[in-house]
Amino acid sequence: MSLAEVAAAIIGWPPVWQVLVIGFLGSLVIAVLAVWFERKAAARVQRRLGPYWASPRLGGLLHLIADMVRYAFQYPIIPRTVDLIPFLAAPIAGMVIALLPLAVVPFTSNPAYWPLPPSAMEYSLLIALAIVTLPPIFIIAAGWASNNPFAVIGGVREAFIIVAYELIAILGFLGAAASTGTFNLVAIVEAQGGIMWLAILNPLAFLAAFIAIVMSTSAFPFEIPESEPEVVAGPFTEYSGLLYALNMGGAYMRRFALSIILALTFLGGWYPLVPGEGLLMGYILPSVVVVVKAVIVVLAISFLRAVYGRYRLDQALDLAWKILLPMALAGIALGLFEASIGLT
Amino acid sequence: MSGEVRVYGGWRDDLGLKVIPTRRLARDVYEVFIGPQHPGSGHMRIIIRVDGDVIVEADPDIGYVHRTMEKLGEIRGWIKPIPLFERMAIHDACNITLPYVRAVEKLMGVEAPLRAKYLRVLLCEINRIAAHLYGFAIFGVFLGHSTMYMWAMGDREVFIQLAEELTGARLTHSYPIPGGVRRDIPQGFPDMARRAVKYMRKRLEEYRKIFLDNPVIRSRLEDVGVIPKRLAAELGIVGPNARGSGIQYDVRIIEPYEVYDELDFEVPVYTEGDALARTYVRVEEIRQSLRIIEQVVEWLEKKPREPIVDESIYKKYPPLHKKILESQGRAKLLPWMATMKVPAGRAIGRGETGRGEIIYYVESDGGMNPYRVRIVTPSARNAIAFKYALPGHRVMDLPAIYGSLDYFPPEADR
Amino acid sequence: MSGAELVEGPRDYEATLKAARARAESALREAGISFSVEEGKGFVDLVVDVDSIVKAAEALKNAGFTHVVSVTAVDYPKKKSIKVAYHVTSYLDPEIVGGIVGLAVYLPREAPEMPSLSGVWVSAEFMEREVYEFFGVTFKGHPDLRPLLLIPELAEKRPLRKDFVVREESIYEGVPERVRRG
Numbered sequence: 001m002s003l004a005e006v007a008a009a010i011i012g013w014p015p016v017w018q019v020l021v022i023g024f025l026g027s028l029v030i031a032v033l034a035v036w037f038e039r040k041a042a043a044r045v046q047r048r049l050g051p052y053w054a055s056p057r058l059g060g061l062l063h064l065i066a067d068m069v070r071y072a073f074q075y076p077i078i079p080r081t082v083d084l085i086p087f088l089a090a091p092i093a094g095m096v097i098a099l100l101p102l103a104v105v106p107f108t109s110n111p112a113y114w115p116l117p118p119s120a121m122e123y124s125l126l127i128a129l130a131i132v133t134l135p136p137i138f139i140i141a142a143g144w145a146s147n148n149p150f151a152v153i154g155g156v157r158e159a160f161i162i163v164a165y166e167l168i169a170i171l172g173f174l175g176a177a178a179s180t181g182t183f184n185l186v187a188i189v190e191a192q193g194g195i196m197w198l199a200i201l202n203p204l205a206f207l208a209a210f211i212a213i214v215m216s217t218s219a220f221p222f223e224i225p226e227s228e229p230e231v232v233a234g235p236f237t238e239y240s241g242l243l244y245a246l247n248m249g250g251a252y253m254r255r256f257a258l259s260i261i262l263a264l265t266f267l268g269g270w271y272p273l274v275p276g277e278g279l280l281m282g283y284i285l286p287s288v289v290v291v292v293k294a295v296i297v298v299l300a301i302s303f304l305r306a307v308y309g310r311y312r313l314d315q316a317l318d319l320a321w322k323i324l325l326p327m328a329l330a331g332i333a334l335g336l337f338e339a340s341i342g343l344t
Numbered sequence: 345m346s347g348e349v350r351v352y353g354g355w356r357d358d359l360g361l362k363v364i365p366t367r368r369l370a371r372d373v374y375e376v377f378i379g380p381q382h383p384g385s386g387h388m389r390i391i392i393r394v395d396g397d398v399i400v401e402a403d404p405d406i407g408y409v410h411r412t413m414e415k416l417g418e419i420r421g422w423i424k425p426i427p428l429f430e431r432m433a434i435h436d437a438c439n440i441t442l443p444y445v446r447a448v449e450k451l452m453g454v455e456a457p458l459r460a461k462y463l464r465v466l467l468c469e470i471n472r473i474a475a476h477l478y479g480f481a482i483f484g485v486f487l488g489h490s491t492m493y494m495w496a497m498g499d500r501e502v503f504i505q506l507a508e509e510l511t512g513a514r515l516t517h518s519y520p521i522p523g524g525v526r527r528d529i530p531q532g533f534p535d536m537a538r539r540a541v542k543y544m545r546k547r548l549e550e551y552r553k554i555f556l557d558n559p560v561i562r563s564r565l566e567d568v569g570v571i572p573k574r575l576a577a578e579l580g581i582v583g584p585n586a587r588g589s590g591i592q593y594d595v596r597i598i599e600p601y602e603v604y605d606e607l608d609f610e611v612p613v614y615t616e617g618d619a620l621a622r623t624y625v626r627v628e629e630i631r632q633s634l635r636i637i638e639q640v641v642e643w644l645e646k647k648p649r650e651p652i653v654d655e656s657i658y659k660k661y662p663p664l665h666k667k668i669l670e671s672q673g674r675a676k677l678l679p680w681m682a683t684m685k686v687p688a689g690r691a692i693g694r695g696e697t698g699r700g701e702i703i704y705y706v707e708s709d710g711g712m713n714p715y716r717v718r719i720v721t722p723s724a725r726n727a728i729a730f731k732y733a734l735p736g737h738r739v740m741d742l743p744a745i746y747g748s749l750d751y752f753p754p755e756a757d758r
Numbered sequence: 759m760s761g762a763e764l765v766e767g768p769r770d771y772e773a774t775l776k777a778a779r780a781r782a783e784s785a786l787r788e789a790g791i792s793f794s795v796e797e798g799k800g801f802v803d804l805v806v807d808v809d810s811i812v813k814a815a816e817a818l819k820n821a822g823f824t825h826v827v828s829v830t831a832v833d834y835p836k837k838k839s840i841k842v843a844y845h846v847t848s849y850l851d852p853e854i855v856g857g858i859v860g861l862a863v864y865l866p867r868e869a870p871e872m873p874s875l876s877g878v879w880v881s882a883e884f885m886e887r888e889v890y891e892f893f894g895v896t897f898k899g900h901p902d903l904r905p906l907l908l909i910p911e912l913a914e915k916r917p918l919r920k921d922f923v924v925r926e927e928s929i930y931e932g933v934p935e936r937v938r939r940g
Contacts, residue, residue: 046494149376153739220488221560229384229486229743309560310488312740313397407907414892415918419926450799577849580825580881591849592765598856599771599800611765690798692845692858705830705845720828720885728884757907 012279014115015103022107022291023099023253030295031252032064038302039063045306068245076241079147086145091243094138095250101128101257105264106186107287108275114186125183128261129170135254136162136216139225142247143235154234157313158225161215164320169212169258171328175205176265178335189269197268201338205331206266208324210297213262215316217255219301221308222316255298263293373400376739380408384486384743387753390730394739402734404727410757417717422448423681425717427518432721433755435500436475437517438467439697440755444717445520446601447693447706451686452522454654459644460524461602463652466640467510467519468602469633473544474503475698476626483623483747484555487564492555499547502540509533521677524653528673529644537641541634548630556623565620569745571733572617581729582722583700584629585749588622590615595696609636619748626750649673683712699723699750723756771856775802778823778848778857785821789813796862803843803860808872811863815844815878818861822851826875827858829885831893835920839864840893844875844882865895874900892918 011017036051040060043050051060078087104127106114114121136158143155176198177183180191192198199206215222226234233239236247263269270286311319372395379389389405413432417425429444430437442464449455456464477500484492504514511517511527519525555561571581576589586593594611596604612628614621651658653675661669665676688710694703700722707716726749734745779802786793791810796803806814823846830843843862848854865872874897876883884906886897891905891913905913915922930938 042490046491047498048494149374153376223488224740227488227740229488230378230739232382306491307554307558308489309484309558309564311560312564312738314738315563407905410907412917412924415924419924447799573850577824578880580827580849580879586849587765590763592763593849593855594765595856597765597768598774600768605768613763613765615763690796690801692798692800694800701827703828703845705828707832716830716832718828718830718832724884725827725881728881732880 008279012113012283014113017113017283017287018105018107018115019099019103022287023102026291027099027253027256028249030256030291030298031249032062033295034252034255034298034302035064036061037299038305041303042306071242071245074241076239076243079238081147082238083145083147086141087238088243090138090142090145091239091246091250094135094142095246095253097131097138098135098250098253098257100131100134101261104128104131105261106189107290108270108283109186109190109286110275110277110282113283121184121186123183124185125173125177125188125261125265128185129173132169132254132258132261133166135250138250139235142239146235146238148237150231150233151235151237154225154231154237157231158235160313160317161222161224164317165212165215168208168320168324168328169216171325172205172207172209172212172331173261173265175202175208175328175331175335178332179205179339180335181339185264185269188265189271192268193271193274197266199266202266202331202335204327204334208328208331209262209266211324213255213258213297214301214304215320216258217251217301219255220305221311223310224313224316227310252298255301256294259294259297259301260290262297263290267293267297269293372396378742384746386482386746386751388751388756390734390742390746392734392739392742397738397740399734399737399739399742402730404730406727406753407757409754411754413758414717414719417719418713418715421682421713422684422686423521423677425714426521427516429719430516430518431754432719432758433475433697433699433723433752434515435478436471436697436699437515438464438471438519439475439695440702440721441518442468442520442602443693443695443702444704444706445522445693446695447691447704448522448686450691450693451689451706451708453687454523454656456520456524456602456654457650457652458603459528459647459650460652462640462643463510463525463528464520465602465604465607466529466637466644467507467517467525469636469640470503470507470510471517472698473630473633474500474507476630477503479626479698479747479750480551480555480623483750486743486747487561489555489558489561492551495547495551495554499544502543506536506540509536521653521675521681523657524651524675526652526675526677528649528652530673534641534645537637541638544630544634548627551627556627562620564741564744565618565623565748567618568741569619569733569737569748570617571729573615575732576617579728579732581700581726581749583697583726583750584622584625585700585726585729587611587613588625589617593701595694595701599694601695607636607639609633619744622748622750651675685710685712686714697722699752699755700726719758721755721758723752724758726751727756766852769856771800774854774857775800778854778859781821781854782818782823782859785817786814789817791817796860798860801845801858801860803862805862805864808863808865811861812873812875812878814861815875818846818859819878822848822854823859824849824851825881826879826885829882829889830860831889831895831918833867833893833919835867837864838867840867840870840895841865842870842872842889842895844879846879870894871896871898873898874903876900892916894919 040050051063054060054063054066103115104124139158140155143151176188179198179202180188218226239247270289273286273289275282275286374394376392376394378385380387387409391403391405392399393401416428426441430441433440477496481493481496508514510529511519571589573590576586576591592613597611609632612625614624669675686708688708690707692705702722703720705718706714709715729749791806791814793804793806796805826844826846828845832841841862841864843860845858845860847856847858874886876886886900887906889895890903891908894916897903
């Protein structure tokens, strides 16, 4: 076996490709792109230049790398009164566990490159959704460990927001399962390849899932746990240096992981590309298509910063329980109806 | 029950035990210091006591930018306090110093000529628009709406450049002096002013679309921080806050100074008393100020240029100064004004700044310095609204109420 | 959001001040309080005794003066007294709206204290705290008398009194002699 074949086997092994390459490396690159787009688009709306000097010919695209270098060299100040182990572990664990859903979702319909055995693949949607609910606990732990009134208030707000969005996220994604009658993500994607994407067939569930993603990752207009004018940075107030960068990066990675699930369930997954045999056609290219769709969702979420203010906490909860929950349930009903008349 | 908590303290790593006294407030009440080092507090501290998410008690702790202006007013003569008092609210410079100048004029017995009065009104209205735009910018960033912040600050630049054309300085104008003003309008100023007015009218439409009609912003402002009319009258709050609660009061109409009784403008009053009403009052005031600027610029363009200082001062001008005044339109301060003596008496000068009514009580005993200058700024009178309007609201309403009251700590602390 | 009302057109301040003065004087006379008048440009001061100031304040409040505009304190070391004047005006009564009438009292300079009027006019609460810290005037019955703007160490020196002299430094302060000579 030549070196190239060994390398291809290692990189093409689903856990390595999905968690390490797309998960860590990919989400770092996408975080650079998403942060750049967020700042640049907001700057253009606000009639100013935005990031510019870090790489003028690219329009400031590499600005986040400069920021990362700065955070890496910054002196991390750890106050004496914090609870040390949770304080240090929370951002790191949060970031790692944020990427775990990528270990269980399929990126291709070629069974040779599925991350789970086919019997477990039947429930891949449920497994992914279950893992997605884990990271917020670490945000609350970071807030509690910081021993600062603002951090505690921010952590408590995160707990409230979880109550708001979690049910809607699960019900919204289950709307896709209701349409196709299975929890198997591969079957859901293949069902969409035929006629059209589930985003168009079942817009209620799509909208509910999308807004739930916005709520869960503190994007405007729901940037409530870390809102600046009331709680300085919410649970992340006492963090400085690399730990702060890990916290912020964790939010973007959660957004990316949820967007990948959204792209698979509602936006057609790897279609219009039909996966073939071999590493390139069967695995790498379809996953690139999925990643591109997820990136578009992430950029759309980032753009909301330029347009919206921030909702109040109880208003966000009202919105979730009075408007979005009925909408998610209606999405499930619509999905069941469409399945019964044979649309999918 | 009070007690003591021992912590390992000391910043020099001495590991000595430090004792922090504690006291128990009440069950389930959490005291949060929204302190001076906070992105959403300005240069002041609000101590709030919170029960869950609801504010039970609020205590404004002001005085972090106290600059002893009342004491300095007693040792600096009569002219030097003009740039001093300007620094209280520097983006409202002409509005803040004009009432002091008028009080001194009342004591001296001089009056500014008509052209100088129109020039003062021109700069006052330009500053009023700039101050309201500053208020909107801070309000936007408190609500998380960074686009409003950038747009308002960018548009404020237009009016700052207009003021620079008129006075030579972007923010620190020091424009009115006892007896008149310091500069006349340059050539080409009326066209600049008209272009600025047209531009601002277009921008107000954009603000409405992205900020005032934004459903997120409306839901955060509607019925938040309601101050009913009777409470507003008892607390004595001023400016757009009072006019948003239904109180019909504006110093430009109650005690018309300069040429406000000859101009055609309206002062809006809304009765709901919530944060949205106060914001609407400010938007309407910007519109009316644009109208006033148009009328004033038209008058200044038509009438011939005349001396912009009072007769009694103009006769004492040496020939060089008269030549500069006629050719360049600059009135230079004469040396005797630095140590002039003002006859004894007491006077109150009032004006309407962007944030409300400002009052100067000036007392003179015939000397080179004022005997007493008492300043009551609009933000100092609005400070009490924090104590009585905040309880009952949620913590997230605090920036909304703070921004809608347009409280400016350097002005309140003097 | 309903439409805007407008404030009624330009008013004559001289007439307003005269009406406010007349109403204040008649209110005080009905309450049986003696006062003397001190004129000023743009306002008028009615001087009463310390003992009758609370009654006078209540009389003025009932006559329609809703809030305090300024609590002005002036230090007269030559007359050995501190004058505290409550400049009040009205918001709600269209006849006297905006007219400033002052309710003044002279306090002895050594131990100036007077009853607090924050029970009558809520708007005086913060301003009385200011007079307390700058002049040392104690307001009996004030709910929360502590310094408003200054730290307590500085408030003990009573900064705005005339005997607190601010020493001004020359620009050569702290510069050694040989450098100063150049």
